[in-house]
Structures are given as C-alpha cells and as structure tokens.
Amino acid sequence: MKFDTEYLWYETKARRELVRITDEVSRVVERSGVREGMVLVSAMHITAGVWVNDDEPGLHEDIWEWLQKLAPQGPDYLHHRTGEDNGDAHLKSLLVHHQVMVPITKGKLDLGPWQQIFYAEFDGQRRKRVIIKVMGE
Amino acid sequence: MKFDTEYLWYETKARRELVRITDEVSRVVERSGVREGMVLVSAMHITAGVWVNDDEPGLHEDIWEWLQKLAPQGPDYLHHRTGEDNGDAHLKSLLVHHQVMVPITKGKLDLGPWQQIFYAEFDGQRRKRVIIKVMGE
Amino acid sequence: MKFDTEYLWYETKARRELVRITDEVSRVVERSGVREGMVLVSAMHITAGVWVNDDEPGLHEDIWEWLQKLAPQGPDYLHHRTGEDNGDAHLKSLLVHHQVMVPITKGKLDLGPWQQIFYAEFDGQRRKRVIIKVMGE
Numbered sequence: 001m002k003f004d005t006e007y008l009w010y011e012t013k014a015r016r017e018l019v020r021i022t023d024e025v026s027r028v029v030e031r032s033g034v035r036e037g038m039v040l041v042s043a044m045h046i047t048a049g050v051w052v053n054d055d056e057p058g059l060h061e062d063i064w065e066w067l068q069k070l071a072p073q074g075p076d077y078l079h080h081r082t083g084e085d086n087g088d089a090h091l092k093s094l095l096v097h098h099q100v101m102v103p104i105t106k107g108k109l110d111l112g113p114w115q116q117i118f119y120a121e122f123d124g125q126r127r128k129r130v131i132i133k134v135m136g137e
Numbered sequence: 138m139k140f141d142t143e144y145l146w147y148e149t150k151a152r153r154e155l156v157r158i159t160d161e162v163s164r165v166v167e168r169s170g171v172r173e174g175m176v177l178v179s180a181m182h183i184t185a186g187v188w189v190n191d192d193e194p195g196l197h198e199d200i201w202e203w204l205q206k207l208a209p210q211g212p213d214y215l216h217h218r219t220g221e222d223n224g225d226a227h228l229k230s231l232l233v234h235h236q237v238m239v240p241i242t243k244g245k246l247d248l249g250p251w252q253q254i255f256y257a258e259f260d261g262q263r264r265k266r267v268i269i270k271v272m273g274e
Numbered sequence: 275m276k277f278d279t280e281y282l283w284y285e286t287k288a289r290r291e292l293v294r295i296t297d298e299v300s301r302v303v304e305r306s307g308v309r310e311g312m313v314l315v316s317a318m319h320i321t322a323g324v325w326v327n328d329d330e331p332g333l334h335e336d337i338w339e340w341l342q343k344l345a346p347q348g349p350d351y352l353h354h355r356t357g358e359d360n361g362d363a364h365l366k367s368l369l370v371h372h373q374v375m376v377p378i379t380k381g382k383l384d385l386g387p388w389q390q391i392f393y394a395e396f397d398g399q400r401r402k403r404v405i406i407k408v409m410g411e
Binding site: 173174175188190191193196198200207233234237238240242249251252272274 | 314319352364371
C-alpha cells in the first residue's frame with residue numbers, strides 16, 4: 001500500500017480567487033506510483049473550498065455572483081465580534097464543501113472530460129494550505 | 138488490497154431526474170469481495186450530483202423546488218455566452234456536491250436505515266457517467 | 275492494511291445542536307494504530323450533517339441563522355404529508371453535506387490550525403448515529 005502527501009501553499013493576490021489545481025494533483029499522483037486508489041484534496045482552512053467543475057471563465061463569474069447572493073459579505077455577522085470580517089467566507093466554505101476525493105485508475109486521475117479541480121479562496125491575501133493525500137497501490 | 142471500478146451510464150428521459158442507485162453500488166461492492174473498506178460514488182459530469190438521503194417522493198419534489206429556488210434556471214448566466222443553457226445545473230451540482238463515500242463493513246454498504254444513494258441529473262437527455270470505485274480488503 | 279470502525283450515538287436535548295467531535299474521532303484514530311491513511315466521518319441519518327469548520331460560538335449562531343434562511347423550517351413541505359415535520363432538516367443535510375474525510379499523517383488527524391470536526395443535528399431529541407471508519411497502514 002502506498003501513500004504520498006503534499007501540502008500546496010497559496011497566497012492569493014485577491015481576497016477571492018479561483019485556482020485550477022488539477023495539474024498539481026496529477027503530479028503528486030504520478031510521483032506516488034499509485035495505479036489504483038484515491039486522492040483526497042482538502043483545504044486546511046475554514047474559509048476556502050475545493051470543488052470539481054468546469055474551467056469556463058463565464059461560469060466562474062456566475063459562481064462568484066451566486067455565492068455572494070447565498071452567503072453575502074456583510075458587516076453584521078456575530079463572528080465579527082471576534083475582530084474578524086470573514087463570516088461570509090465560512091458560510092461559502094460550508095456551502096461548496098472544502099474537499100473532494102478523486103479516483104485514480106491506471107495511474108491517472110479518473111476525471112470526466114470537463115472535470116477540473118479548483119481551490120476556491122474566499123479570504124485570501126495570506127498563506128493558506130491544501131493537503132493532497134494519495135492512497136492506493 | 139482490493140479494488141473494483143465500474144462506470145454506470147445514464148441517459149435520463151427528462152432534463153432533471155433522480156435515480157436511486159443503491160442497488161448498483163451494492164452489486165459492485167459484492168463483486169469486489171471487499172469486506173472492510175469504502176466505496177466512492179462520484180458523478181463524472183459537472184452538471185449532476187450524487188447524494189445520500191431519503192427515498193420519499195414528496196421529499197424529492199421538495200428538493201427539486203428548493204434547488205430551483207437556490208440555483209434557478211435562467212437565461213442570464215454568463216456561462217450561456219458559450220452557447221450552453223445549463224448554468225443552473227452547474228450551480229446545483231456545487232450545492233449538493235457530486236460525490237459520496239460509503240463505508241463498507243462486513244462486506245455490505247454500511248448505511249443507516251433510511252439512507253439511499255441517488256444520482257441527481259440536472260442536465261440530462263444525454264449519456265452521462267458515474268464512477269463507482271471500491272477500495273479495501 | 276488496518277481498519278477500525280466505531281459508531282458514535284447522539285441524542286441531543288435540543289432539536290438543533292452542534293457537537294464538536296474532533297476528540298472522539300482522534301481517539302478512534304489512535305486506537306486503530308494507523309499512521310498513514312484517512313478517516314471517514316459520516317452521519318448515518320438523513321437529517322444531520324458533518325462538517326469541518328471553526329469552533330467559534332458567534333460563527334455557530336451565524337451558521338444556524340443562515341441555514342434557517344436557506345432551508346427554512348416550515349409547515350408546507352410535501353414531505354410532511356407522511357406525518358413528518360422535518361423537511362427542512364433534510365434540505366439542511368443536503369446543503370452542508372453529511373460527511374467528511376480527514377487525512378491521517380504520522381498517526382494524527384492532519385487538520386489545519388482552526389479545523390474542528392462537528393456533528394450538526396437538525397432533527398434531534400432521538401438516538402442517532404455517526405460512523406467513524408479509519409483505513410490505512
């Protein structure tokens with residue numbers, strides 16, 4: 001049984017940013033030598049998400065607008081009494097989930113034709129981590 | 138360590154359709170011979186979801202109505218400048234998540250009494266895939 | 275390859291309650307002897323959620339208010355024709371997801387500094403289960 005773990009660090013320039021990370025995940029899977037298994041891709045922060053969806057810029061704008069509507073940025077979260085101002089980022093993280101499992105078949109990420117893995121930063125401009133853990137044979 | 142992978146194909150008659158797939162997942166788990174482990178059930182498309190919930194027709198209608206409210210079908214998504222008309226289906230997929238991990242104990246899906254696995258099609262009427270990957274011993 | 279499975283039972287006093295379960299999950303991981311692997315933490319009921327986020331009381335109130343807004347309690351769900359009154363709890367479960375996978379590295383839960391695991395009860399006051407399944411080496 002083989003394992004491989006890597007931590008990707010991101011410090012986005014904008015507060016909200018979407019980073020396509022399929023190639024980084026793919027590289028870790030290749031390095032691991034795992035032919036059959038799964039890879040967990042999981043944000044290690046509570047104000048970020050990880051999802052699998054389409055790499056289409058118009059859709060990305062739609063997603064941001066939608067997330068702002070369902071989990072709006074605002075001054076009136078109780079969480080802000082702690083001095084933070086990122087209440088919306090926590091809700092966005094809960095909404096889209098902070099992790100995915102990607103199947104590995106014949107040594108490759110077994111994704112559908114349009115599936116790409118994204119790291120979604122909801123409260124950036126500081127160093128944050130994503131863990132990639134491969135498990136298989 | 139044992140693995141077993143199967144791709145289920147679906148071509149739903151309606152644009153939106155809910156398909157109970159517990160039996161198919163269960164069959165793959167039995168075939169695999171895995172007694173202890175996990176099975177990943179994951180849509181390979183970006184306009185579909187996979188969830189575990191109740192098999193109750195009234196609830197299913199409630200879920201559709203709720204999804205239409207939170208991620209409405211509409212003509213004004215930027216994604217539609219590509220010629221697509223399924224912006225809402227991408228958002229619905231993000232909302233409910235596109236995958237689940239089901240534990241396997243003593244050779245069976247270790248689900249609670251009311252838990253059933255569903256494939257949720259948000260943009261059907263074409264052939265789409267779900268991957269089932271069993272991993273364990 | 276090692277496995278360890280435990281079922282945690284909860285009977286919350288309130289209908290909605292948030293229970294931090296990081297220590298329970300951690301205990302099962304230690305008992306398992308797994309140094310590298312993953313642990314699945316998954317509600318076995320369809321009216322509960324499991325998530326990883328911040329342990330901050332103000333934020334917890336924000337989350338409850340937000341969930342009530344997006345998946346409101348109400349008398350008019352079709353699901354209630356069955357005699358149930360928990361339609362909102364099913365929707366809340368779909369919204370936040372009912373499970374997480376936590377990576378295990380060097381024998382410990384590999385969580386970020388603010389990540390805590392929570393069981394979110396949306397329809398309590400009865401005995402309900404969460405499965406914890408460790409898999410690794």
